[in-house]
Amino acid sequence: MARILVIGGGVAGTAAALGLDKAGHDVAVFEAHPGTAEDIGAFLTLATGGMRALAQIDATDAVTAIGFPLTSLRLLDSAGGEAARAPLAGADDPALRYRCLRRGELNAALQAEAVRRGVPLRHGARLVSVDQDGDGVTARFADGTSATGDLLIGADGLNSAVRRLAVAPAVRTRYAGQRVYYGYTDAAPAPGETGVITMVRGSAAAFGYAVAPAGETYWFARVSGHPRPAGDAPDATPARLRGELLPLLRADATPAGDIVAACGESLMATDATEMPLGTPWRAGRILLLGDAAHAASPATGQGAAMALEDAVVLAKALRDLPDPRTAFTVYERHRRPRAEHNITVSGAISRGTHDPARGAAAAPGAPRGDDALNRLLDWETPLTER
Numbered sequence: 001m002a003r004i005l006v007i008g009g010g011v012a013g014t015a016a017a018l019g020l021d022k023a024g025h026d027v028a029v030f031e032a033h034p035g036t037a038e039d040i041g042a043f044l045t046l047a048t049g050g051m052r053a054l055a056q057i058d059a060t061d062a063v064t065a066i067g068f069p070l071t072s073l074r075l076l077d078s079a080g081g082e083a084a085r086a087p088l089a090g091a092d093d094p095a096l097r098y099r100c101l102r103r104g105e106l107n108a109a110l111q112a113e114a115v116r117r118g119v120p121l122r123h124g125a126r127l128v129s130v131d132q133d134g135d136g137v138t139a140r141f142a143d144g145t146s147a148t149g150d151l152l153i154g155a156d157g158l159n160s161a162v163r164r165l166a167v168a169p170a171v172r173t174r175y176a177g178q179r180v181y182y183g184y185t186d187a188a189p190a191p192g193e194t195g196v197i198t199m200v201r202g203s204a205a206a207f208g209y210a211v212a213p214a215g216e217t218y219w220f221a222r223v224s225g226h227p228r229p230a231g232d233a234p235d236a237t238p239a240r241l242r243g244e245l246l247p248l249l250r251a252d253a254t255p256a257g258d259i260v261a262a263c264g265e266s267l268m269a270t271d272a273t274e275m276p277l278g279t280p281w282r283a284g285r286i287l288l289l290g291d292a293a294h295a296a297s298p299a300t301g302q303g304a305a306m307a308l309e310d311a312v313v314l315a316k317a318l319r320d321l322p323d324p325r326t327a328f329t330v331y332e333r334h335r336r337p338r339a340e341h342n343i344t345v346s347g348a349i350s351r352g353t354h355d356p357a358r359g360a361a362a363a364p365g366a367p368r369g370d371d372a373l374n375r376l377l378d379w380e381t382p383l384t385e386r
Contacts, residue, residue: 001025002318003149005229007127007162009033012156014205016111018057019120019315022379028147029114030125030139042182042268043218044106045070045197045210046099047089049373050305053312056379060095062113065212067101068212069094069195074114076200078252083201100210100218101195102375103382106304118218125154130166130286134323142339143248146367150325152286153314155307158273167288168280176272176297177351181220181245181260183238183267188217188259200256204248206257209335221245221261222299227271238267271351277340282328289314294339299349302342308322310335313376316383334376 002025006013009031020027048061054060071091073083090096114121125141130152140146154162158173191200191211200207209219223245236244242260249257260267274296281293290307313334317327375381 004071004151005147005152006154007154010107011304011327014114015308015311016155016289017114019311021119023315028120031123032126034124038119043102044304045301046303050097050308052377056312059113062247064110067099068111070098070197071195074196074198076254078203099223117198117330132285134190153289154292155289157291158295163288163292166286169281171279173273176274176347177384178222178224178272180272183219183263183268185263186216187262191217200254204251217259223242238265241267241269263367271300274343275349281332287328296343296346297350300346318385
C-alpha cells in the first residue's frame with residue numbers, strides 16, 4: 001500500500017482518489033479552493049466513457065443523482081430546420097447515458113462521495129512547492145503546512161501548480177482558436193424536448209443547447225477569432241457578453257438568438273485553451289492527470305470523461321504493476337494516444353479545420369476502439385505491461 005497525495009479536488013483528482021482508495025492505497029486530497037466549488041465553472045456533458053469509468057469506482061449513483069440524461073443528438077441547419085438526428089452512445093443503458101450537469105455540482109458530488117468513504121479531503125490547501133527524493137515526495141502549502149507521501153498526483157487543472165513546479169515548468173498552454181460562451185435560462189421561448197442535445201450549424205458561431213426536465217435551458221456558443229488582449233477584463237458583464245454574441249446568432253433563423261436573449265445573469269465566457277502535444281506527464285514520483293496533463297478545447301465535450309478514464313486506469317496501474325515507475329510508464333502508454341487524439345480533434349474543430357457537427361456527434365476514440373477501451377476500464381480485468 002502506497003501513501004498517495006492528490007493535488008486538486010476537482011473531477012480528475014477526486015475520481016483518482018476514489019479509484020486509488022478502492023485499489024487499497026492510503027490517499028489524501030488537497031484542494032486550493034476553500035469550499036466544494038459548487039458555484040465554479042459552466043456545465044458539461046459527461047460522455048459514455050466517463051459514465052463507464054464512474055461505474056468502475058462505484059460512483060455512478062453519486063453522479064446520476066444530479067444533472068439529467070441525454071439520449072440523442074440532433075443537428076439544425078442555419079435556417080432552423082432539423083438536418084439530422086441520431087442516438088448517443090449508451091442511450092439504452094441508464095448507467096452509461098450521456099449526462100448534462102454543472103461542473104461545480106459534479107465536483108461537489110464526487111467530493112461528498114470521497115468524504116463518505118473516509119478519504120481525507122482538505123480545502124484551502126494552495127500548493128507552493130514540491131520536493132522529492134529517493135524516499136518520497138513532500139508538498140508544501142501556502143499556510144505553512146506540508147504533507148509527505150510515496151507518490152504525488154497532480155490533478156490541479158489547466159493552470160496546474162504541480163506541472164509548473166515539478167514536471168514541465170517551461171510548458172505553456174495555447175489558445176485553441178475560439179471564444180466559448182456558456183449560460184443557463186429558464187425563460188427560453190419554446191425550449192424544446194428534454195433528453196436531446198441540439199447542435200446548431202450557424203454561419204458565424206457554433207451553438208448547442210439541452211433542456212433540463214425542469215425546463216431550464218443549458219447552452220453554449222463557440223466563436224472563432226483572436227484571443228482576448230492581455231489585460232482585457234476576464235469577467236465581462238453578462239450584458240457585454242450578450243452584446244458580443246447576439247449579433248452573430250441573429251444572422252441565422254435558429255433558436256440560438258432567442259435562447260441567449262432570454263439569459264439573465266447566468267452567462268460567462270472564456271478562451272478555449274489546450275495543452276501542447278508531447279507535454280511531459282511525469283517526473284520521478286510525480287504524475288499529472290486530467291487537464292493538468294492533456295487539456296483540450298471543449299469542442300468535443302470530452303474533458304471530464306477523459307479525466308474519469310484517467311482515474312480508473314491509474315488506479316488499476318498502481319494496483320496491478322510491480323512498482324510506481326512501471327505503473328506510471330504503462331499508464332501513460334495506455335492514456336497518451338487517446339488523450340492527444342482528443343486534443344488534436346477538438347483543436348481542429350475549434351480552428352475550423354474539422355467538421356464541428358461530425359466532431360460533436362462522435363466521441364474521439366483514438367487509436368483505441370470501444371471494446372479495447374472498455375476492457376481497459378473494466379475493474380476486474382488486470383492491467384498488464386503490454
